[in-house]
Amino acid sequence: MIKIAIFGVGLMGGSLALCFKGKSDLHVVGHSTRLSSVHKYIERGVVDAATTSLREAAEDADFIFLCVPVGSLNDYLEQLSELELKPGCIITDVGSTKSSVTACARRLDLSPAVFIGGHPMAGSERSGVEAASSYLYENAFYVITPDHATPNEAVERLRQLLELTKANVVVVDADEHDDIVGAISHLPHMIAVALTNQVRKYNEDNSLYSQLAAGGFRDITRIASSDPNVWRDILVNNREVMLRLIKDWNEGIQQFSDMLTAGDIEGIGEAFRTSGEFRNSLPERRKGMIHSIYECYVDVPDHPGIIGRITTELGNRRINLSNIQIIESREDVPGILRLSFRTQDDLDQAVVALGELQYSVHF
Ligand SMILES: NC(=O)C1=CN([C@@H]2O[C@H](COP(=O)(O)OP(=O)(O)OC[C@H]3O[C@@H](n4cnc5c(N)ncnc54)[C@H](O)[C@@H]3O)[C@@H](O)[C@H]2O)C=CC1
Numbered sequence: 001m002i003k004i005a006i007f008g009v010g011l012m013g014g015s016l017a018l019c020f021k022g023k024s025d026l027h028v029v030g031h032s033t034r035l036s037s038v039h040k041y042i043e044r045g046v047v048d049a050a051t052t053s054l055r056e057a058a059e060d061a062d063f064i065f066l067c068v069p070v071g072s073l074n075d076y077l078e079q080l081s082e083l084e085l086k087p088g089c090i091i092t093d094v095g096s097t098k099s100s101v102t103a104c105a106r107r108l109d110l111s112p113a114v115f116i117g118g119h120p121m122a123g124s125e126r127s128g129v130e131a132a133s134s135y136l137y138e139n140a141f142y143v144i145t146p147d148h149a150t151p152n153e154a155v156e157r158l159r160q161l162l163e164l165t166k167a168n169v170v171v172v173d174a175d176e177h178d179d180i181v182g183a184i185s186h187l188p189h190m191i192a193v194a195l196t197n198q199v200r201k202y203n204e205d206n207s208l209y210s211q212l213a214a215g216g217f218r219d220i221t222r223i224a225s226s227d228p229n230v231w232r233d234i235l236v237n238n239r240e241v242m243l244r245l246i247k248d249w250n251e252g253i254q255q256f257s258d259m260l261t262a263g264d265i266e267g268i269g270e271a272f273r274t275s276g277e278f279r280n281s282l283p284e285r286r287k288g289m290i291h292s293i294y295e296c297y298v299d300v301p302d303h304p305g306i307i308g309r310i311t312t313e314l315g316n317r318r319i320n321l322s323n324i325q326i327i328e329s330r331e332d333v334p335g336i337l338r339l340s341f342r343t344q345d346d347l348d349q350a351v352v353a354l355g356e357l358q359y360s361v362h363f
């Protein structure tokens with residue numbers, strides 16, 4: 001039996017647990033410092049066993065996944081370094097930053113265990129075990145950050161286990177990881193929060209702001225709803241990188257300010273052209289850095305029962321919807337439904353079915 005211990009069974013830890021649980025030879029043990037959480041993990045059937053005892057969870061474990069906010073990772077490593085761990089035990093984490101945790105593991109004597117940093121590039125603005133899903137990692141990139149001292153055999157063992165997540169494992173240097181993820185994930189979260197708070201303040205004096213907030217604002221600010229504790233830790237932990245990125249960001253905004261002041265209509269157009277070109281050249285979302293979403297948009301006339309009709313038609317064909325959202329709905333104006341699916345196959349079947357039913361589908 002291979003024992004997998006998961007510390008912090010929230011969105012990320014719970015999703016890993018669901019990928020591993022029920023597979024022959026695997027025994028998944030969850031850990032939380034809170035007894036109420038331990039009960040919850042068991043009740044929801046996410047783990048085989050759960051405990052508040054760090055020692056009980058860690059001893060005899062073949063793999064230990066640290067799935068707590070990044071500000072607590074070093075503390076967990078220190079506590080683990082004081083235990084007698086199983087020889088060859090692989091300790092890994094899912095934290096959104098990698099430099100500090102890998103440096104901490106290097107400083108500590110974790111032997112006979114081996115530390116390999118990890119960061120699944122999948123997730124959402126949701127948090128907690130309630131949001132966990134066995135599909136979360138499917139087709140996403142899963143970064144691991146071994147260094148020259150990490151035994152190849154351990155890297156291969158971790159890779160093999162992670163196959164159960166259906167993610168694509170990639171090896172990246174820890175510092176390079178923090179530079180890149182700072183730009184493509186941490187900066188966007190910070191900008192989303194600053195923008196949302198800017199509009200929140202205007203809205204205090206005039207609630208029309210929130211009433212009119214539509215597509216663009218909602219698209220760019222979804223991640224502003226992310227967990228405050230998780231994100232506070234990430235930004236502080238990646239402080240140096242963030243400060244550098246903010247400087248570049250300010251320069252970009254200043255350029256817009258200059259172009260507007262000078263009435264530089266060409267320059268503004270050029271900024272949209274180059275950004276559009278780059279944005280359109282990004283890998284398709286299902287192969288990209290953030291998690292795979294299989295979705296399409298359907299134009300629908302705004303009349304009663306339309307959502308019911310579409311879901312019934314898909315249900316009749318045994319096509320599973322994972323989410324449905326009305327993007328716009330005003331009287332006499334066609335609305336748009338965003339339909340999400342768990343697999344490419346479900347999406348493909350839905351597109352064919354909706355086409356046959358004369359709906360206009362786009363991506
Ligand atoms: N949310 C996301 O989309 C992604 C998050 N991550 C990383 O995954 C890790 C976990 O994040 P989520 O699962 O989203 O958060 P979560 O809030 O859903 O789960 C965190 C878990 O850690 C426990 N926890 C919270 N504070 C703690 C503390 N101070 N000490 C010990 N346990 C504590 C919670 O009880 C919970 O079980 C973080 O390090 C985050 O950077 C990585 C990729 C994506």
Ligand SMILES: O=C(O)C(=O)Cc1ccc(O)cc1
Binds near residue numbers: 120122124125
């Ligand atoms: O919700 C989203 O789009 C995300 O960006 C999820 C996410 C959050 C944190 C990470 O370290 C990686 C991915």
